[in-house]
Amino acid sequence: MAALVPVVDPSALPRGPVRITLYSWVVFALSFGLLISDYMARQVLNAVFPLLKAEWALSDTQLGWLSGVVALMVGLLTFPLSLAADRWGRVRSLAVMAAMWSLATLLCAAAANYGQMLIGRLMVGVGEAAYGSVGIAVVISVFPSRLRATLSAAFMAGGLFGQVLGVAVGGEISASHGWRVAFLVIGLSGLALALGYALIVRERLIASIAGPAAAPAGRGSLSLRALFAGRCVKQVYVASGVQLFVAGALPAWLPSYFNRYYDLPVNAASRLAALLLLACGCGMILCGMASDRLTMTRPDSKFRLAIAYSLGSATALTLALLLPAGPAQIALLAVAMFLVAGTTGPAGAMVANLTPLAIHGTAFATLTLAHNLLGLAPGPIVTGWLADAIGLHDAFRVLPFASVLAAWMFFRARRTYSADLAALETGRVPG
Structure with missing residues (x-):
């Protein structure tokens, strides 16, 4: 859900840049796109529950674990992975996170049984665990402080759009082409966004725009x-x-x-x-x-x-x-x-x-x-x-x-x- 994206308190951060640049909007657009990909990868499973249940003769308890394990990993790993991103570099970490949940979604597409699907879903949760807290920190750092509340709300809305698209798109694709293709399409689109983010968003450029705001607070x-x-x-x-x-x-x-x-x-x-x-x-x-x-x-x-x-x-x-x-x-x-x-x-x-x-x-x-x-x-x-x-x-x-x-x-x-x-x-x- 969108409300569940961890949001850095805007007033607790240092003062940001004095003006908005084109690069600021590029950073926002790519980060927003990755957030949508994050929640699409999380929610596509729910759309294909009936197909998985029929194909693998799964119980509802097993289906529930496939959904709940993602949130479990997010809950357990948000803190340590956010701290690791602050030390290793936020931009680099975000690209790695997106690549991880996208590759894990592709693993779900190739899963031959319930155990492989559960491992894939667990890795989706690992990849997504710290994206909300680290992503909003990067976005806020390249915009003036007067826009922080608006940007936080807009970033939260990305989670909502991702949930809706994950269920709707996943259902449409799986109905016409099978559930594996639904995972495949969402995983490949996430990888493309992760690659674009790694090529375009640079820690050095973020620091030149944000100044002191780029440092963890x-x-x-x-x-x-x-x-x-x-x-x-x-x-x-x-x-x-x-x-x-x-x-x-x-x-x-x-x-x-x-x-x-x-x-x-x-x-x-x-x-x-x-x-x-x-x-x-x-x-x-x-x-x-x-x-x-x-x-x-x-x-x-x-x-x-x-x-x-x-x-x-x-x-x-x-x-x-x-x-x-x-x-x-x-x-x-x-x-x-x-x-x-x-x-x-x-x-x-x-x-x-x-x-x-x-x-x-x-x-x-x-x-x-x-x-x-x-x-x-x-x-x-x-x-x-x-x-x-x-x-x-x-x-x-x-x-x-x-x-x-x-x-x-x-x-x-x-x-x-x-x-x-x-x-x-x-x-x-x-x-």
């Missing part, structure tokens, strides 16, 4: 105690991750759901799922905007909105699954998808408010870690396991419980928010 000021100081921020990390359990499960399994319960062919099921993914991305952005606008005078209202988004998604999904297949159910599923990732904006703002400015980049990476390990990785896996036991429809009926749990945790976190904020404002670390 805030590494020496990392304080693990500050990252987890106070009860509130720890609960926000966990609550946001738990809510994304649902946001990870639904995109992975909706194409299969429409294939099984609506009797739609793979391409039609993928198109319908892609539309709901688009609703999810729009909801993420609009819910975040609503959070900023409605909480200007009452910062703690972000908790009320996060609770409302969690309970709203749970209610819409519960009602949808009480209805038979048809337009009314699809409409309620669209409402659920619109709200399911709406908590990412308020949660990000809470974490920013509850951690010192100097470590905001690391705080967002910590939030991303929680998103992947608590939500995006286990969501598809557990849903697949439940689908084997009770059927996919009934497995979906369990998902609202995660949203209710997330709402309860946001409610508990709100009780210490003001006290923890006050401690930070007076220079103390919350207890």
Whole structure:
């Protein structure tokens, strides 16, 4: 999902160049293109679940692992690979990352069995693990500071476009030419972009435009105690991750759901799922905007909105699954998808408010870690396991419980928010 791209806090970075150059836009375009390739490589699998299940006689648990292992690797490796990129060179690292996930996607195309496909998907996750945090750092460094918020939002949108295209394009190609060709096309296009990035984007040119902004920021000021100081921020990390359990499960399994319960062919099921993914991305952005606008005078209202988004998604999904297949159910599923990732904006703002400015980049990476390990990785896996036991429809009926749990945790976190904020404002670390 787009909300899950680790974003460097714009205000925590040094001042950038004073003007925009043509090369700045070239860097943005290539980085944006690679981000789309990143999410297409991640999401194409979900479009071909029905074909893999039939060809290799896979269980839903096995299918869930193929999806969840990518998020698991992203969660585990974001920190170490981001640190390695800072030492080795961000531009060089980004080209290597893109080549790795593209080659891994080609390995998926050539997989002869489930074990080979699982290894390929694991390597996709390794390649993608640090792209979001390192890529946005490179993009921001070559633009003036006044555009950092806009660029961060645009970069996040690339993840959304990649998810939609991965499901839609993957479904269309696999329906007409087979699932291997879908992986092949996306892998080759990613390799072409990686080669173009390596040839055109140069560390030396980045440094000449960015000046001091090209250097990594805030590494020496990392304080693990500050990252987890106070009860509130720890609960926000966990609550946001738990809510994304649902946001990870639904995109992975909706194409299969429409294939099984609506009797739609793979391409039609993928198109319908892609539309709901688009609703999810729009909801993420609009819910975040609503959070900023409605909480200007009452910062703690972000908790009320996060609770409302969690309970709203749970209610819409519960009602949808009480209805038979048809337009009314699809409409309620669209409402659920619109709200399911709406908590990412308020949660990000809470974490920013509850951690010192100097470590905001690391705080967002910590939030991303929680998103992947608590939500995006286990969501598809557990849903697949439940689908084997009770059927996919009934497995979906369990998902609202995660949203209710997330709402309860946001409610508990709100009780210490003001006290923890006050401690930070007076220079103390919350207890």
